[in-house]
Amino acid sequence: xxxxxxxxxxxxxxxxxxxxxxxxxxxxxxxxxxxxxxxxxxxxxxxxxxxxxxxxxxxxxxxxxxxxxxxxxxxxxxxxxxxxxxxxxxxxxxxx
Amino acid sequence: xxxxxxxxxxxxxxxxxxxxxxxxxxxxxxxxxxxxxxxxxxxxxxxxxxxxxxxxxxxxxxxxxxxxxxxxxxxxxxxxxxxxxxxxxxxxxxxxxxxxxxxxxxxxxxxxxxxxxxxxxxxxxxxxxxxxxxxxxxxxxxxxxxxxxxxxxxxxxxxxxxxxxxxxxxxxxxxxxxxxxxxxxxxxxxxxxxxxxxxxxxxxxxxxxxxxxxxxxxxxxxxxxxxxxxxxxxxxxxxxxxxxxxxxxxxxxxxxxxxxxxxxxxxxxxxxxxxxxxxxxxxxxxxxxxxxxxxxxxxxxxxxxxxxxxxxxxxxxxxxxxxxxxxxxxxxxxxxxxxxxxxxxxxxxxxxxxxxxxxxxxxxxxxxxxxxxxxxxxxxxxxxxxxxxxxxxxxxxxxxxxxxxxxxxxxxxxxxxxxxxxxxxxxxxxxxxxxxxxxxxxxxxxxxxxxxxxxxxxxxxxxxxxxxxxxxxxxxxxxxxxxxxxxxxxxxxx
Numbered sequence: 001x002x003x004x005x006x007x008x009x010x011x012x013x014x015x016x017x018x019x020x021x022x023x024x025x026x027x028x029x030x031x032x033x034x035x036x037x038x039x040x041x042x043x044x045x046x047x048x049x050x051x052x053x054x055x056x057x058x059x060x061x062x063x064x065x066x067x068x069x070x071x072x073x074x075x076x077x078x079x080x081x082x083x084x085x086x087x088x089x090x091x092x093x094x095x096x
Numbered sequence: 097x098x099x100x101x102x103x104x105x106x107x108x109x110x111x112x113x114x115x116x117x118x119x120x121x122x123x124x125x126x127x128x129x130x131x132x133x134x135x136x137x138x139x140x141x142x143x144x145x146x147x148x149x150x151x152x153x154x155x156x157x158x159x160x161x162x163x164x165x166x167x168x169x170x171x172x173x174x175x176x177x178x179x180x181x182x183x184x185x186x187x188x189x190x191x192x193x194x195x196x197x198x199x200x201x202x203x204x205x206x207x208x209x210x211x212x213x214x215x216x217x218x219x220x221x222x223x224x225x226x227x228x229x230x231x232x233x234x235x236x237x238x239x240x241x242x243x244x245x246x247x248x249x250x251x252x253x254x255x256x257x258x259x260x261x262x263x264x265x266x267x268x269x270x271x272x273x274x275x276x277x278x279x280x281x282x283x284x285x286x287x288x289x290x291x292x293x294x295x296x297x298x299x300x301x302x303x304x305x306x307x308x309x310x311x312x313x314x315x316x317x318x319x320x321x322x323x324x325x326x327x328x329x330x331x332x333x334x335x336x337x338x339x340x341x342x343x344x345x346x347x348x349x350x351x352x353x354x355x356x357x358x359x360x361x362x363x364x365x366x367x368x369x370x371x372x373x374x375x376x377x378x379x380x381x382x383x384x385x386x387x388x389x390x391x392x393x394x395x396x397x398x399x400x401x402x403x404x405x406x407x408x409x410x411x412x413x414x415x416x417x418x419x420x421x422x423x424x425x426x427x428x429x430x431x432x433x434x435x436x437x438x439x440x441x442x443x444x445x446x447x448x449x450x451x452x453x454x455x456x457x458x459x460x461x462x463x464x465x466x467x468x469x470x471x472x473x474x475x476x477x478x479x480x481x482x483x484x485x486x487x488x489x490x491x492x493x494x495x496x497x498x499x500x501x502x503x504x505x506x507x508x509x510x511x512x513x514x515x516x517x518x519x520x521x522x523x524x525x526x527x528x529x530x531x532x533x534x535x536x537x538x539x540x541x542x543x544x545x546x547x548x549x550x551x552x553x554x555x556x557x558x559x560x561x562x563x564x565x566x567x568x569x570x571x572x573x574x575x576x577x578x579x580x581x582x583x584x585x586x587x588x589x590x
Contacts, residue, residue, distance in 0.1 A: 005466055014419060014465040015426070015442065016458060017450030025455075029520050030463060036521060037408040040483050041475065050481030051488060053310045053340065054296045054537025055561060060339040074203040080433035087428050090438045 005030055104129035105266040106583070108320040109175045109327070112269065116163070116174055123163070123174030123218065127156035130176035130220050134267045136590055142242050143252075143262040145181050146189050147221040152176065155218045162216075171326040173216035178268035180259045181222040182229050183209055183314070184303040188219070192305050193227045193237040193255075196431045196452030206303025207338070208272055208314045208331040215330050220268055223258030227454045228422065229274055229307045231255045232282060232526035235517055236456040243513070244287060245584035246551055250510040253283030253526075256317070260287040263317045264584055270327050271317040276307050277410055278505075278530025280315030281542040285505035285554025288544050288582045290571070292316040292324040293530075295561045296537035297342040299328070300335030308417035309340075311410075311534045319582065321543060321572040325350025328564060344562060352569040358392030360570060363498035366399040368529065373507045376548025381504050384545035384555050387577050388502075388570070398494045398501060402486040406532040409487070411524060412467050412480035413535070419464030422457065425449060459520060484535050491536045495560040500570050503529045505542040505554035529556055539564045543571040544580055552582065 007027055011018045018026070072085050081088040104112065104126050115121045131149050138144060159174050179185065182192050184202035191197045205213065213219070226236040234242040234257025242257040244250040245265040252261040256273030260283035263271050273280045275293040284291020292315055299314040306312060316327040329350065334343040364385065369378045389395050427433035427448030434451045438444035453461070467476040494501055506526060516523040533540040538561055545555035555574065559567040 005462075007462065010462055010466045010469065012446075013469060014461050015423075015445045015449060016453070016461055017446040018458070019450075022455075022458070026459060026462065029459065030466075032521055033411060033459075033463060033524075034466075037411045037476070037480075040405050040408045040412070040479050043402070043405055043479070043483050043486065045479060045482035045486070048482045048485050050478060051484040052481060054484075054488065054535070055340075055342065057297075057340060057342075062336045070203055077203065078200055078430035080427055080431065089428055090441050090444050092441045 005034070103133065103266065105133045105176060105269060107269070109171060109269050109318070109323045110320065112175060113169070113171050113173070117169055123156040123159040124153070126174050127152045127176055127218055127220070130268060133265070134220065137265050137267060137586060140243060140248055140586070141245060141261050141265060142240055143223055143258040143265070143267060144178070144221040145191055145193070145224050145239055145258070148188060148219050151188070152218050152220050159216055159218070170215040170330070172212055172330045175217050175269050176220045177212060177217040178221055178223050178259055178262045178271035179209055179219065180225050180256045180271070180273045182225060182274055182305045183272060184305065185209060185219070185222065188222065190222065190305070191239070192229070193225045193239060194452065194454065194457070195238045196425050196448070198432055200430055204303060207300035207335045209303065211331050212272070223256070223262055223271060225258055226255035227457050228305070228418070229255040229276055229279055230418070230456050230460055232278070232523050233511070233516065234258065235513065236454060238454050241513060244510045245586040246288060247510060248586070250512055251286070253286035253506070253510065255279040257283050259317050260284055260289060260291070263319060264289050265586060270323055272331070273315050273317055274304055275313050275315040275534065276311045277414060277534050278527040280317065281530050281540060281554070281556060282506050282527060284317055284542045285552065286510040288552030288584065290318045290321055290324045290544070291542040292328060292564070293533065293540050294328055294332065294564055295342070295539045297340050298539070298562070298564070299331050300338040300341045302335055302337040306421040308414040309421065310417060311414060321568055321575050322350055322353055324541065325353065325568050347565065349564040349568055352565050353572040355569050356391060357388055357570055357573045360393045360500070361498040362388055362393045362395050362570065363398030363494060363501045364395060365403070365501055365503040366397050368503035373504055374509065374548065377504050377506070377508060377553050380546030380548055380553035381555055384574060384578070385502065388574060391573055391577060396498065398498055400487070400490040400494060400532065402483060402490050403532045405483050406487055406535055407524060407528055409480040409483040410531045410535060411463070412476045413484065415460040415464035416467045416477050417464070419461045419468065422461055425452065487532055488536045491538055491560070499559070500567055501558040503556050505529060505556040509548050509551035509553060533558050537561060539567055541567050541571050543575055544582055545574065545578065546580070
């Protein structure tokens with residue numbers, strides 16, 4: 001069964017800008033990949049629990065020992081834009 | 097057949113360790129040997145994204161002084177080492193092969209590197225790879241392809257193609273890579289070296305820039321099985337900084353290298369030598385199995401009934417995890433932000449990601465976002481996780497019958513540059529034999545087992561969780577018996 005994806009919608013969910021040419025290339029590729037991947041629908045899995053991690057460890061605890069934090073300048077060193085000790089970004093809310 | 101005279105950088109870490117201990121060579125001489133090789137072959141290979149010759153020289157001199165003053169030598173002391181550029185290095189640019197991290201300088205070391213460095217390893221550079229480790233040919237690097245030292249018109253495999261090529265060509269004595277679906281074993285096979293993917297959690301993932309967190313492992317590239325054991329031993333063990341790291345004791349993975357395979361039960365994965373596998377690969381693997389039988393191993397065929405669905409499950413699980421992990425590249429805290437004016441933060445993020453990511457990363461982010469989206473989650477991601485359980489059970493049943501499983505590492509030898517670039521599904525099929533071990537979290541090693549048309553072929557040996565010593569024992573027996581000459585032709589021209 002051919003898979004139809006609303007690529008513009010999914011790209012918006014992924015916060016990923018795609019050009020028209022990219023959408024034209026991606027659409028048939030993703031359909032083909034999903035057609036292959038979708039074959040797992042045929043595997044009988046009633047009563048089979050899902051595996052999220054191969055060697056599961058639950059409730060991993062460690063002692064809460066204070067360590068020196070990353071200095072602010074190091075934490076901000078890779079920032080594309082900063083203002084003082086903060087990351088600077090375009091406005092997030094209307095009228096900001 | 098002699099292909100150029102070997103230099104220090106062509107020797108194994110175990111042999112170099114003996115020479116260093118005997119005072120026959122210095123760390124500085126060893127570093128120079130590696131740096132000279134890099135100068136000589138790098139213009140043709142493109143294995144490195146960042147070279148660190150000054151750091152290497154400085155560190156080697158420091159080590160020589162330390163050892164001369166009676167400081168303890170380890171098996172990593174002075175060994176020229178390359179790191180895949182997805183492992184963070186404090187103060188040394190780490191790009192993940194991506195434009196979006198082109199200028200990223202991490203403020204911390206990956207645990208695997210911190211341990212290796214602490215044991216005296218000498219960093220010669222960071223190696224090229226597919227962008228965010230997504231690929232099987234290294235052609236998805238934003239900084240250009242790597243070429244295979246066996247044939248410069250062919251790919252080295254991927255995603256850790258730079259690490260594999262660097263070790264095969266003697267630019268480094270050993271290297272670390274990462275293996276999420278075969279990214280250590282497949283390039284090792286295509287470049288004629290040993291590639292070890294340890295049990296999930298055996299090596300800390302702290303500082304391994306995440307692709308798919310439930311599948312990612314740090315792995316070893318070496319030119320001998322013994323070196324793989326030494327390298328794993330240097331990096332393995334519990335790390336409080338990675339909640340998925342195992343706290344099981346680390347026994348020396350090289351403890352049984354001389355034990356041979358007499359009486360070992362070896363299971364050939366059913367169907368692993370059938371259609372889709374190149375005749376030359378089939379023949380080399382069959383010959384290797386005959387040798388293992390001649391050495392006393394008991395061979396039988398073992399089915400992994402759900403392995404045929406592993407590729408499908410993987411291409412839902414890995415992109416799903418990737419789409420979540422790569423959400424952090426939003427142009428705010430690190431990475432390259434798209435230039436120009438943006439009306440709001442959402443537009444800035446979408447543009448940054450659209451311009452910063454390459455085509456394969458976009459493909460997987462979209463695929464993962466779709467598989468996790470409302471209405472599709474259970475049919476795709478949920479079902480893939482259930483199939484993953486069945487694959488784990490297949491391995492558990494198989495290891496009740498046999499000690500190790502074998503198959504080709506890759507269905508083909510190194511393919512030509514560009515050959516699979518426009519056909520993502522064909523590229524994904526490169527990993528058909530390696531992916532199941534990642535889904536199950538079990539250890540596997542690729543060891544050279546022969547040639548097809550002059551190109552190396554790898555045999556994959558897989559074991560149950562934490563049985564690294566056992567798979568290396570089998571690999572070592574085969575390596576000793578075959579005695580292959582694995583110096584690539586490129587080195588003859590030096």
